[in-house]
């Protein structure tokens with residue numbers, strides 16, 4: 360691979376070769392649960408990692424491996440690991456890297472299921488989890504300085520698009536000898552490279568932008584080999600493998616990641632600007648707006664601001680429901696990062712696993728509309744939002 364290649368060239372060409380027998384340009388789906396050998400010695404060498412190859416699909420698969428190599432190259436990582444879903448990537452990493460007695464620090468605005476992993480699952484295994492107010496930078500810094508084995512960040516956050524300073528917080532966490540993990544799902548490597556900013560591991564729900572076509576689930580973790588190795592071993596033992604067909608779909612999608620993200624960025628910026636000026640809209644959350652409290656930081660650490668925005672309208676829940684059900688171009692659904700626009704309330708999307716009390720405590724406005732722009736024409740999406748807001 361040429362190190363001078365940009366991300367779009369790498370997405371398309373990294374390790375791409377035509378099939379020597381058929382000439383096929385598209386890498387095949389290696390739809391096999393097991394791999395056979397001519398003799399025990401060659402089987403032994405592959406099984407013990409002494410030579411390249413695959414033995415059993417739960418442990419490795421050529422199609423998933425190519426996907427990981429391409430995502431790792433985009434993130435500037437040495438290597439990576441693939442998983443059945445984003446949550447499998449997150450939980451497996453935590454269990455591989457943390458032991459009883461360790462102290463993890465995170466933010467209240469992490470994705471709902473991630474938040475519940477820190478508050479309900481990890482503490483049962485003797486791991487101390489400190490969940491900090493995302494807006495209270497001093498409080499977060501204090502907790503890191505108190506002692507921290509692992510710092511877990513998500514930026515921008517789901518669904519209120521808060522932005523955290525990856526470089527500054529990573530430096531502080533490293534002073535404590537902590538590992539820093541960043542969920543880069545919302546930004547993608549096109550808009551943000553956490554490893555270049557000092558993080559140790561970067562995590563994706565590949566179900567979102569990396570996939571982008573609403574047809575595959577997946578998760579990826581990228582970083583240094585010494586960190587990926589225990590994560591991969593844990594995955595092999597617990598079994599959260601990415602299936603080869605999904606890996607194939609994700610590889611197909613990766614080829615257009617640069618193009619899609621450019622369009623998502625443009626659409627979200629256009630619509631956030633439109634919504635901010637609309638009389639019925641109370642608040643718009645989008646890091647690309649100058650009114651965003653961390654806009655300057657976002658400009659420093661991001662190359663684009665992503666495709667998700669959220670907003671509240673006058674009239675609370677009832678009005679939000681009316682706007683959402685009047686949208687014609689947006690699917691009412693829980694996903695995001697897809698070619699089709701998708702919208703929904705936080706209570707049914709990012710925070711669906713949380714109780715009403717937990718959502719209230721999270722500080723996410725109950726009537727918040729999360730609007731994940733697709734790649735449609737911005738003018739059409741604006742007209743659709745205009746007619747839906749006109750119902751108020």
Ligand SMILES: Cc1ncc(COP(=O)(O)O)c(C=O)c1O
Pocket residue numbers: 444445446447470513517542544545563564565566567576577578709
């Ligand atoms: C930021 C973020 N991280 C992780 C996840 C979990 O990913 P998955 O649904 O693929 O398990 C999601 C899902 O919405 C997410 O938005």
